[in-house]
Amino acid sequence: MPPLIVPALLVALAAAVILVAPLLLDTYLVNILVRACFVAIAAITVDIMWGYCGTLTFGQSAFFGIGAYALAIMFTEYGFGTWQIFAAIGAAVAVAAAVAAFTGWLSFYPGSTPLYASVISLVVPIVLVQILYSGGTFTGSSSGLVGFESFDLEIETWLRLAGLGLLATAVLALVVMRSDTGRLLSALRDNDSRCTYLGIDTSRLRIVVLVLSAIVSALAGFFYAGFGAVAAPENASFAFGTNLVIMVALGGRGTVIGPVIGALCIEVASAYLANSLPYVWELIVGLALIIVILVFPDGLLGAVMRLVKRGRSAVATTILQPAIAATAVSNPDAVAIEVRALGKHYGSLAVLDGVQFTAYRGELLSLVGPNGAGKTTLIRCLSDGRERSTGNVAIAGHDIARLPPDRVVRFGLGRKFQTASVFETLTVAECLRVARTHADPPALTSRSATLALPPAAMSVVERSGLGERLDEEARNLSHGLKQALELAMVLSLEPDVLLLDEPTAGLTRAERQGFADILTTLARRDRLCILLVEHDLDFVREISSRIIVLHQGRLALDGSVDEVVNSELVREIYTGQHVSHAEVPA
Amino acid sequence: MLTVALDAVTTAAMLFIIAAGLLIVFGVMKIINFAHAAFLTVGAYAALVGAHLNLPWFLVLPLAFVAGALCGGVTEIVIVRRLYKRPLDAILATWGLGIVLGQLITLMFGREVQFVQAPISGTVHLFGADYSAYRLVMIVAAVILGLLFTGLLNGTRLGLSTKAVIMNEMLAQGLGVDSSRVRLITFALGSGLAALSGALITPLSSVDPNMGVPWLIGAFMLVMVSGGSLLALAGSCAVLGTLQVLVSTFVNPILGGLTIAICAAIVLRIRPEGFARA
Numbered sequence: 084m085p086p087l088i089v090p091a092l093l094v095a096l097a098a099a100v101i102l103v104a105p106l107l108l109d110t111y112l113v114n115i116l117v118r119a120c121f122v123a124i125a126a127i128t129v130d131i132m133w134g135y136c137g138t139l140t141f142g143q144s145a146f147f148g149i150g151a152y153a154l155a156i157m158f159t160e161y162g163f164g165t166w167q168i169f170a171a172i173g174a175a176v177a178v179a180a181a182v183a184a185f186t187g188w189l190s191f192y193p194g195s196t197p198l199y200a201s202v203i204s205l206v207v208p209i210v211l212v213q214i215l216y217s218g219g220t221f222t223g224s225s226s227g228l229v230g231f232e233s234f235d236l237e238i239e240t241w242l243r244l245a246g247l248g249l250l251a252t253a254v255l256a257l258v259v260m261r262s263d264t265g266r267l268l269s270a271l272r273d274n275d276s277r278c279t280y281l282g283i284d285t286s287r288l289r290i291v292v293l294v295l296s297a298i299v300s301a302l303a304g305f306f307y308a309g310f311g312a313v314a315a316p317e318n319a320s321f322a323f324g325t326n327l328v329i330m331v332a333l334g335g336r337g338t339v340i341g342p343v344i345g346a347l348c349i350e351v352a353s354a355y356l357a358n359s360l361p362y363v364w365e366l367i368v369g370l371a372l373i374i375v376i377l378v379f380p381d382g383l384l385g386a387v388m389r390l391v392k393r394g395r396s397a398v399a400t401t402i403l404q405p406a407i408a409a410t411a412v413s414n415p416d417a418v419a420i421e422v423r424a425l426g427k428h429y430g431s432l433a434v435l436d437g438v439q440f441t442a443y444r445g446e447l448l449s450l451v452g453p454n455g456a457g458k459t460t461l462i463r464c465l466s467d468g469r470e471r472s473t474g475n476v477a478i479a480g481h482d483i484a485r486l487p488p489d490r491v492v493r494f495g496l497g498r499k500f501q502t503a504s505v506f507e508t509l510t511v512a513e514c515l516r517v518a519r520t521h522a523d524p525p526a527l528t529s530r531s532a533t534l535a536l537p538p539a540a541m542s543v544v545e546r547s548g549l550g551e552r553l554d555e556e557a558r559n560l561s562h563g564l565k566q567a568l569e570l571a572m573v574l575s576l577e578p579d580v581l582l583l584d585e586p587t588a589g590l591t592r593a594e595r596q597g598f599a600d601i602l603t604t605l606a607r608r609d610r611l612c613i614l615l616v617e618h619d620l621d622f623v624r625e626i627s628s629r630i631i632v633l634h635q636g637r638l639a640l641d642g643s644v645d646e647v648v649n650s651e652l653v654r655e656i657y658t659g660q661h662v663s664h665a666e667v668p669a
Numbered sequence: 670m671l672t673v674a675l676d677a678v679t680t681a682a683m684l685f686i687i688a689a690g691l692l693i694v695f696g697v698m699k700i701i702n703f704a705h706a707a708f709l710t711v712g713a714y715a716a717l718v719g720a721h722l723n724l725p726w727f728l729v730l731p732l733a734f735v736a737g738a739l740c741g742g743v744t745e746i747v748i749v750r751r752l753y754k755r756p757l758d759a760i761l762a763t764w765g766l767g768i769v770l771g772q773l774i775t776l777m778f779g780r781e782v783q784f785v786q787a788p789i790s791g792t793v794h795l796f797g798a799d800y801s802a803y804r805l806v807m808i809v810a811a812v813i814l815g816l817l818f819t820g821l822l823n824g825t826r827l828g829l830s831t832k833a834v835i836m837n838e839m840l841a842q843g844l845g846v847d848s849s850r851v852r853l854i855t856f857a858l859g860s861g862l863a864a865l866s867g868a869l870i871t872p873l874s875s876v877d878p879n880m881g882v883p884w885l886i887g888a889f890m891l892v893m894v895s896g897g898s899l900l901a902l903a904g905s906c907a908v909l910g911t912l913q914v915l916v917s918t919f920v921n922p923i924l925g926g927l928t929i930a931i932c933a934a935i936v937l938r939i940r941p942e943g944f945a946r947a
Contacts, residue, residue, distance in 0.1 A: 139757045369768030
């Protein structure tokens, strides 16, 4: 394949440089570069966590330190030998993975914030270093472990191995990050809650990424200690962890290559400057960090790449194709939503109270009511099992219990948010592919050229004009197109129940009419049950098959369009006349 | 036993004094100020300078506060203001600032450890035990600080604007609250408090360019657990500070130093809203 020739040549060139470099450089520099290569591998893991997944982590140093100490402790206690090497590698991987899994469990759960995960990542190396300090002779306490026998290799060989290891890690990271899986991780960074409502267990995904990057970081630390025959608490410290973040920030997050350049430059420069310019060097690094974050948020490489990219337009490459139709609707009139005695309280304040209704497939049910009636809260309670205070909700016959949204979505629920919620930095096709994660697991090393969509999503893409803009980034779309894209993403889930929160707000008249047609087709032809929150009574009247009125947290009316629109209550609500609470039929 | 109890109360008071500035910044701006430790150090060095100039203690504290507030005000205008929409970048930039301040202090004052004499020395005979008088001052300081804060939030126009910004920034802006001014004042106030706390604790600890860092994690975790509420902060400081003293005294000091971080992390995992609505 011709497009692969250039990258392949670049990799070959880099490998050649790595193999030749030790012959040309003096021993001091080679020594520094070997360490720098291992540090750069750890920096790549920070980039994957932060640049791609959006978790700012100060804790990768902890895993680096675990790798270093696994080797040092093993070789100190049992001497150097083949089985000790493998046992030490096994221990490094196992301990790093276990600590990462526990850290992940602490950091990532439905509702956790990125800030919280960052602070936890700061705690991990601090706790680890204290454990190392109190480990006595086993961990060497504050002076670390030295004087054990380690790999006996020429320093030139070390540089070649370290350099090739770094190259391999970088290539692997780049390949995976540019694949469909990598795009899924970027989707996580852009919009975690949208991912959750596409049925993706984001917490688990983040934990998996953390565990894998912890293992890579531990292996880097393992060889770092093997090279220097030293393991020191500094290797695990949070200061080193923040240094890794600085390297990634300066080099350019989300680029893999940028962090490698950042790590190599900073490591080499510190080795030369830290002695001649004590304190001033760190001062410069601190200033550089502030300036880069303020002026070039994507780092130096990111800034360069943006200059290069300017003028180059995206080439359309994605081809749409229909997905193999899911099994035909077996029971076109089945119960889709069943709500029993639903209540939501904040302390003594009841936002929803005793809400009860049933909705069937093929129905287009509108939920109306004045502001503050609890409409959006009701939508939340239907899609997230942890939201409601009392009562039961079943979606397509499944009790949602206390399940998080990603599980409820898998029962056949799709929720479109009030403001268009898409993945801003992904292209239209990538957004849709992320939405299809459950049906077509993303490729780990490649990007698909085709995108298979179910008929409903396909028709939205085609009718809205998104079909011609598949390779454009979502952030460049108009408001109306973003709304259409989100709807297409939700429909890609092939839901049985569709929840829409004011989908027409801010749309033009023509866009609104298009939306109305799409919704009626979905209900009639595809037998979806659509629950629509809407303020515009004309729109509601035009498309609904049934209307529910929510008033002061109670279900005030439930009936056909004519019954509801002509009722006393609705007229009073919408003309602003006061209706005392007592008159509201419960 | 009584000493342990007094240790617990005074430790809680110190934690409260140190974390209060971080809390108001977190409450209003939803970011953690990673330069908090550096501002604390600035305050400690201000106290050191004041002590060298033989300034009376009641002048040293406002001096430290003003030094911190000035640093904070400049930081808000130059750095934090530009990063409102990127909170993770904001904490990283404040961390960069922490490095810069730490190195500047090292270049100006050297990295050696220095000491400041306590304004009140000696011990007090209390409930049958002799106890450091200055540590008891911490309790008074924490109570005054808590009352001042509550008064500021509930009794002034600025406090009202601040509460409005905390609850709904867009709405507050729409109602004519100058939210960027509120943010500026909040950040300056938080930084000034950090410096004040640094000046207050110097007589109990040594002064060195990295003295703020060990306090940082504990303060971060306390603020996360408290979720922006001053009352919850007082409660978490009391509970977790006591635990820290108990573990340090009866188990081992190293584990004691980690108590707050570990307990807070586990509390937040089980109860994400922390103690805020407890």
